[in-house]
Amino acid sequence: MLDTDWSEGWRGAFGIELRAEAIGLAWRGWPVLPGTYPAGDDGDRAAEWSRPVPAHDDWRERLGAHPHKVASWWTGSPYSLLVATGTVLDAVEVDDEVGRRAARLLRVQGAPAPIVAMPNGRWLFLTTAADRLPVALAEDDSVEWHGAGGWVPLPPTPFEHGVVHWRVKPEVWGWRLPDAASVHDVLARALHGPTSDDTPAPSSAQELLAVGRSAA
Structure with a gap:
């Protein structure tokens, strides 16, 4: 069960935000699609809901729909917000400890990736999007690669025990997705534990972050 109160009022407020986010991402070319949600859902999957999955069996055929069509999907239904992986973007999923290390390394480099x-x-x-994952990541059971044929939830999607949120928003770096190989390298380094590169970022990195924000 969700710890969050998924009441009608709460669902309505988040439904508006989810629809707005879906439309905005669709205008930017992100392949968004509706996902299941914890209450008031259609179909038998609602009773066993713990995390969102595509709400429609034909979700692959819906990818790339015009933003006006995307808007109609969320009209009247607080669907979760999913984005398909493997074409425009990929996602690499890691645990909290590795995620924090990798985020610090990216800040030091002055090149933050969008992080959920x-x-x-x-x-x-x-x-x-990439065609493979480096061996160092692929062989680690704690790492999951979301590539072709997959999807991931985006904020503010409801989830078991809470709501999905941004750690680093895409607009921080002007909506430019980082090169997969570069982020994979950082994640591989983060898997090995703290390094000397985990020291606080120098002022030059902070300046780069400011430039990225101004470009958003």
Whole structure:
């Protein structure tokens, strides 16, 4: 069960925000799709809901729909917000400890990636689409790659025990997705534990972050 009160009022407020986010992402070319939600859902899957999955069996055929069509999907239904992976973007899912290390390393480099945090303690690092995952990541059981044929939830999607939220918003770096290989390298380094590169970012990195924000 959700710890969050999924009342009619709460659902209505988040439904408006979910619809607005879906439309905005669709205008930017992100392949968004409706996902299941914890109460008032259609179909047998609602009773066993713990995390969102595509709300429609034909979700692959819906990808790339015009934003006006996307808006109609969320009209009257507070669907979760999902984005398909494997074309425009991929996502690499790691645990909280690795996620924090990787985020620090990216800040030091002055190149933050869009990062999503889920209430189950898992982090999603969004990148450009890739055709494979490096061996160091692929062989680690704590790492999950969301590539072709997959999807991930985006804020403010309701989740078991809370709501999905941004750790680093896409607009921080002007909506430019980071190169997959570069983020994979950082995540591989983060898997090995704290390094000297985890020291606080120097002022030059902070200046780069400011530039990224001004470009958003």
